[in-house]
Amino acid sequence: MHREHLIDTAPGVRLWVEERGDADAPALLLVMGAQASGLGWPDALVDALAAHHRVIRYDHRDTGRSTWSYETKPYAITDLADDALAVLDRLGVERAHVVGMSLGGMLAQLLIADHPERLHTATLIGTCALSTTPYTRPDGTVVPVEELPPIDPRILAMWADRPADLDPDAELDWRVEHWRLLNNGGVPFDAEAAREAERRLIAHTGHARVSTAHGQADHSGMLRTEALAATAVPTLVVSATAEPVFPPPHAQHLAQVIRGAELVEIPGMGHALPAPVLEPLAKAILGHTGG
Template identity: 90%
Template sequence: MHREHFVDVAPGVRLWAEERGDADAPALLLIMGGQASGLGWPDELVDALAAHHRVIRYDHRDTGRSTWSYETEPYAITDLADDALAVLDGLGVERAHVVGMSLGGMLTQLLLADHPERLRTATLIGTCALSTTPYTRPDGSVTPVEELPPIDPRILDMWAHRPEDLDPEAELDWRVAHWRLLNGDGIPFDEEAVRELERRIVAHTGHARVSTAHGRADHSGMLRTEALAATGVPTLVVSATAEPVFPPPHAQHLAQVIRGAELVEVPGMGHALPRPVLEPLAKAILAHTGTA
């Protein structure tokens, strides 16, 4: 059963949210990446999780059906973590399992560090550590955080040269090309499925415009080195072997800096959620939430 809501998270700011699954089941909050609607979580994955959880996904500010407010009321990335808590508050959820991808993984780390009492478990996908602790390789050598592998330069080039004022079809073409790179080289790219999902997101949003708010928002004050090293929240880190945004060993580093974190590998996965990764990903998340 689908239940849609609008949740007031700040003066003049409302976020669209959707619930699936038994309302009495343990809540599981999905936090998507930057500039991404909650519909970026594929229905197939949401439904698999909803067989055991009250699954909540939502649109960040300046995405989907939520308030687009950055141009008149700029905010910081840390405010987006507060939004996640406000969604839980608005839906009457005291504690939740939280799954975050990309920027959503960073927001989940902020929740881990600042509001551990609100999390049953955390799962982090396609993200980097909010920590200055260096990475210790299996051979004992140490790599400073700033020397971990960078984003694929082809993706950086796309971000730096994004055309403006594209017509709707050209906008879809750009998004598909972008997802082709994010998909990585480990799994065949399903252009038709990606284009259809983006059409759904455009219909959900009501227009094909894209905000750059999350890239321009204040990113300061996000390091949580000591708090992550001391957390008691059970945490799962997903290692995507073909990840182009935070390539290996970013996931391995993330699992090192969070106290007690476990690491699970999804072979062939990149910085996207194509159908072949959904079953192993759902199994890993459910196995993790089932231990709490």
Template identity: 85%
Template sequence: MHREHLVETAPGVRLWVEERGAADAPALLLVMGAQASGLAWPGELVDALAAHHRVIRYDHRDTGRSTWSYETEPYAITDLARDALAVLDALGVERAHLVGMSLGGMLAQLLLADHPERVLSATLIGTCALSTTPYTAPDGTATPVEDLPGIDPRILEMWANRPEDLDEAGELEWRVEHWRLLHGDALPFDAEAVREQERRILAHTGHARVSTAHAQASPDGMVRTEALAATKVPVLVVSATAEPVFPPPHARHLAQVIRGARVVEVPGMGHALPAPVLGPLAEAILRHTGA
């Protein structure tokens, strides 16, 4: 079944929410990254998960069909985590499996740290740990969190030099080139598939305006070192071997700082969800939620 809703998560804030799968199946909440609509979760992946789960995906504030309000009502990143919880509340979901990508992986960590009673399991993709504990390499070398490898300079340059006032065609092509870099260098890049997905997102959103709300939103109060080290929620960390935003040491660091976390490697995967990784990713998620 396919169901759509507009859910109020805060005064004056309504989020677009979609459900797929049987209403009585275990709930699974997909939490996307910064500035990304819920439609950035590929339909093929959503359908694979919906064969076993009541899959819920949504548009963050300032994306897609949800309220665009940051310019008049600024909010913090922690408010986006409260939105995710409010989506579950609105749909009557007591406990859910969480799958978070990039910023969504950070929001998932906030939920499993602050509201573990609401989380059945968490799968973290393309993200970093909300912990100050240093990373210990296989040879025993300790690396402070701030010294872990950072974002590919090509991506930083693209962000810094984003053209203003692009028309819809120009915005579409900028997004395709952005995804080309996020994709990583290991797997072939299917520009036409990405272009088609971004066309769907533009049509869903209804305009080609760009928001930088999530880049501007305050990250204060996000560290959860002690709670992550003590959690009893089962956590799976996806290690993407070609990840250009949070390179592989970040996945291993996550698994070190989150109690009991397991790592699964998806060869060739970058900071994106192209067709070749969807099968292995769905299999890993379903094995984790089924356990």
């Protein structure tokens, strides 16, 4: 079953939400990354998960069909975690499996730390730890958090030099090249599939504007070092071997700082969800959730 809603999560904030799967199945909440609509979760992955779960995905504020309000009413990143919890509240979900990617993985960590009673499990993809605990390499050497690898400079340059007021074709060209870099060569890149996904997203949103709200929003107050080290929420960390935004060993570090976390490697995966990684990713998530 496929159900769509517009849900009020805060004063003046309304989010587009979609549900798939049996309404009586265990709920699974998908939380996307910065500037990313819920449509960033490919239908093939959503449907694979929906065979076993009531899958919920949604558009963050300032993405897709949700309220675009940052310019007139700024908010903090922690407010986006409150939105995720409010989606569950409005849908009557007491506890859910939560899967977060990139910024969504950070929001999932906030839920692990602050609302563990609302989570059955958590799965974290393409993200970094909200912790000051250093990383210990297999050889025993210790690496401070600030010395972990940075974002690929090619991606930083592309973000910094993004042209304004691109015509529709040039906008799609820019987005496809962006996905090429995020894919990072670990698996074959399908440019036409990326272009079609972006056409669909633009149609869903109703325009081709891209908000910078999540980059501008207040990122303070997000560290959860002690809570993550003490959590009882079963957590799976996905290690993407070609990840360019949070390169290895960020995933290994994340698995160290979250108590009891398990690590699963998806060879060739970058900071994207192309077709070749969807089957192993769905298998890993469902293995963790018991689906």
